[in-house]
Amino acid sequence: MKTHELRERLRTFPRFPLLRDATPLHPLENLSGELGVDLRVKRDDLTGLAAGGNxxxxxxxxxxxxxxxxxxxxxxxxxxxxxxxxxxxxxxxxxxxxxxxxxxxxxxxxxxxxxxxxxxxxxxxxxxxxxxxxxxxxxxxxxxxxxxxxxxxxxxxxGSDPVGSLGYVEGALEMREQCDETGWEPDLVVCPTSSGGTHAGLLAGIPALFPRTRVLGIGVGDDPGEVREKVGHLRDALGELLSLPPLDDRTLDEAFCFDYGFGAYGTLAGPVMDLIREVGSREGFFLDPVYTGKAFYGLLDRIRRGIVPLASRVLFLHTGGLSGLFQYEEEVHRHLAGTD
Ligand SMILES: Cc1ncc(COP(=O)(O)O)c(C=O)c1O
Structure with a gap:
């Protein structure tokens, strides 16, 4: 589908502008070199509203x-x-x-x-x-x-109902425009998935605009069956609102990974807290322990285990959560200091 067609369809919904500019999409050079993939991050933690985020x-x-x-x-x-x-x-x-x-x-x-x-x-x-x-x-x-x-x-x-999920169809449009400018195109787009709206929006927008790109939502400890069902319903609703073809069951099944929930939603995990420090000290941005930390941990593990092939072009959607990191600063500090 052409970018302008999808944009026209989105324009029929009332919208209160909160994002003035596109968020950055930049390479993670230090981690890419070590992992043997071309890993980039879409910085939706920098949306410019409060502490930023999806x-x-x-x-x-x-x-x-x-x-x-x-x-x-x-x-x-x-x-x-x-x-x-x-x-x-x-x-x-x-x-x-x-x-x-x-x-x-x-x-x-x-x-x-x-x-x-x-x-x-x-x-x-x-x-x-x-x-x-x-x-x-x-x-x-x-x-x-x-x-x-x-x-x-x-x-x-x-904010995960069909109306809110339109935001990530818009997000996919922004990615399309940025990729057109740079000539870079991802093989895989990865996001954390919890209440499901971000993932559903991407599952509507990405196949329409990037036909060869896969979308993977990494669960953060919520019940897998509930997340799968919710994302499926939201994706169906977006298909109806925007007249998009439905996703087949196989594509939908392959769009989830629930191996990195570390117990339950909101549970803090040692390896995730270690990764928060590693990413801060090697790439200069912050993950959070509830969403982006677990999802990014899962992505890196899948790359290291070869599930994501070498030389793949991967886009990780940073969905924010900085204020959440400060909610848990004592716990993260205790873990990193070895006193937990
Ligand atoms: C920082 C952050 N990342 C990811 C998510 C998950 O997005 P969604 O609820 O659309 O699945 C949330 C949801 O609250 C969030 O706050």
Whole structure:
């Protein structure tokens, strides 16, 4: 499909601009040399909204829809380290909307939770095992606002509904334009996958624009069956919204790897924390322990084991998470100092 055709289809959806410029796509020269592949990183940790991250692209469409529906308040939910919640707070601030966050309780003096408050969000903390339990709380909150005559817009955990996932079809378009400029084209695009919207958006945009490129989402500890099902549904919905051909089951099955979850979502893993330091000291950017650290660890392991062939051109999507790294700075520091 031609870039402009897909762009025209995306233009039919309301969008609130949050990203002013394309994020960098640059080679990782030190790691590429050692690994024998051409590894590049798409720096969506540098989107320019709050501490950056993949949610910026989703929120362009989610806030656009909220505005089109006349909303005055946005609500969303997640863990205390949630980059999504922070980005939502920042996007709402830019759009002049109120923001209420329903979060699993954590230390409000640190990381994302500290920054949420600086973006003016109302933060409601709940002592729950995971973010799943927060959906009903958020719905009750939205209902109470409606009774007061307000107009709430509820954004699901991770911003992963079909509207939010449009952001990564847009992300694929940006990659296409950057690759056209440089003449470089990836054989493989890799991202972390959790609530699924980023992965689903790429699975819609990449096959349309890069017919020979594979997409691989690396799970970060969520239930594999649930992630697979969610990404599949979101990809189907995007296909309908944008009139794209469906993905066959084999392509979809091959688009997941769940070997690097290290137990469960949110569990910190020693090898991932070691890699965060290695990448910082060899390539000068930061991974986070919940998403990008696990996914990048998985990618490097697959390259070292030959699952990704030598000389492959690989694009790793950096989805952000810096504020999450600061949520866990003590744990990471203790591990690296050998005192855990
Ligand atoms: C930093 C970061 N990376 C990756 C993801 C996963 O993206 P998705 O939820 O679209 O699967 C998230 C989701 O919250 C995130 O905050």
């Amino acid at each position: 949610k910026t692209r989703k929120l362009e469409y989610l806030i656009g829809r909220a505005q089109a529906e006349g909303a005055d308040t946005v609500l969303t939910a997640g863990w205390y380290h949630s980059n999504h919640a922070l980005q939502t707070a920042a996007a709402a601030a830019r759009a002049g909307l109120e923001c209420i966050l329903y979060l699993k309780a954590g230390d409000p003096r640190k990381g994302s939770l500290f920054l949420d408050a600086l973006c003016g969000a109302q933060v409601r903390l709940f002592d729950v095992p995971g973010s799943g339990a927060l959906g009903p709380e958020m719905e009750r909150g939205a209902e109470a606002l409606r009774r007061e005559g307000r107009k709430p817009y509820v954004i699901p955990v991770g």
